[in-house]
Amino acid sequence: MKLNQFVIIGLGRFGSSVGKELMQLGHEVLGIDSNEERVDDMSNILTHAVVADATEEDVLRSLGVRNFDCGVVAIGDDIQNSILTAILLKDLGVKQVVAKALSELHGRVLEKIGVDRVIYPERDMGIRVAHQLVSPNLLDYIELSKDYTIAELTVPKCLSGVSLQELNPRARFGCSIVAINKPQGVIIAPTATDVLSERDVMVIIGTNDQIEDFEETVIR
CATH class of the missing domain: 3.30.70.1450 (Regulator of K+ conductance, C-terminal domain)
Structure with missing residues (x-):
């Protein structure tokens, strides 16, 4: 199996679960969250975990996210930040962008901006x-x-x-x-x-x- 590099933005329950499983499968995972406590919890589990604002293009660029095979937008409860982050990942040239949607409307917006796969975990x-x-x-x-x-x-x-x-x-x-x-x-x-x-x-x-x-x- 080809080993890939994933960046997961949002280390809540969904994002951390995806990250742990990807690590179990042998892939490299960079986790990004603005919450320092969440990052600390995942720092010894993921390949790298950093405290950062993923809605800042310069921050994502400095972390080299465009070199990753897949970006997962797992932001939990902020639809605006979710959409903005997905746009930035697409603009930076991430090969595949996957995003968690909180509602059907949120999902339709993500599809409109070119997200490759929209996931509705609760639904x-x-x-x-x-x-x-x-x-x-x-x-x-x-x-x-x-x-x-x-x-x-x-x-x-x-x-x-x-x-x-x-x-x-x-x-x-x-x-x-x-x-x-x-x-x-x-x-x-x-x-x-x-x-x-x-x-x-x-x-x-x-x-x-x-x-x-x-x-x-x-x-x-």
Whole structure:
């Protein structure tokens, strides 16, 4: 895996969580926050952590942020500073800019100014939790786009011993099982001869309707 350099602006719960995980994955992370206490908390975790005002272009330039592969704007509660920081990162030539949005309107503004990816952590987590609450077999749910979703479903007892050829989800429902997580390891791109066992985890891709149809017809 190619190691990248990330700059994270805003070291609150979201920004610090992203930074810690990127470090765990072996990447280099520069954390920036105007709050000295937050920076102190992350100074021994991230590659570098500095106290700075990210809305000042000269400050970002002096920190060399334009040389980073990705900038993450994780500013928690100040929409104006979030937008201004994202504009500066784009103007300075950061290769990819990702920003946390506090609302749909905030997100639309970020998209208008050219942010490469807008993240809605609270909204997206709410959607995932809601789906898990109404579907006992659903372990995780990720919306890829307005049309396609990836879902993780636990294999119930009624499907134990059934091969993918017998199940035939693509022909019957239009969705595809792209991986099976078994106790002995993950099968990527399983074949028709692969057999499901109770408590395996199926990773399924399809539209919301296709996955819902699959779950209601086969699992419930």
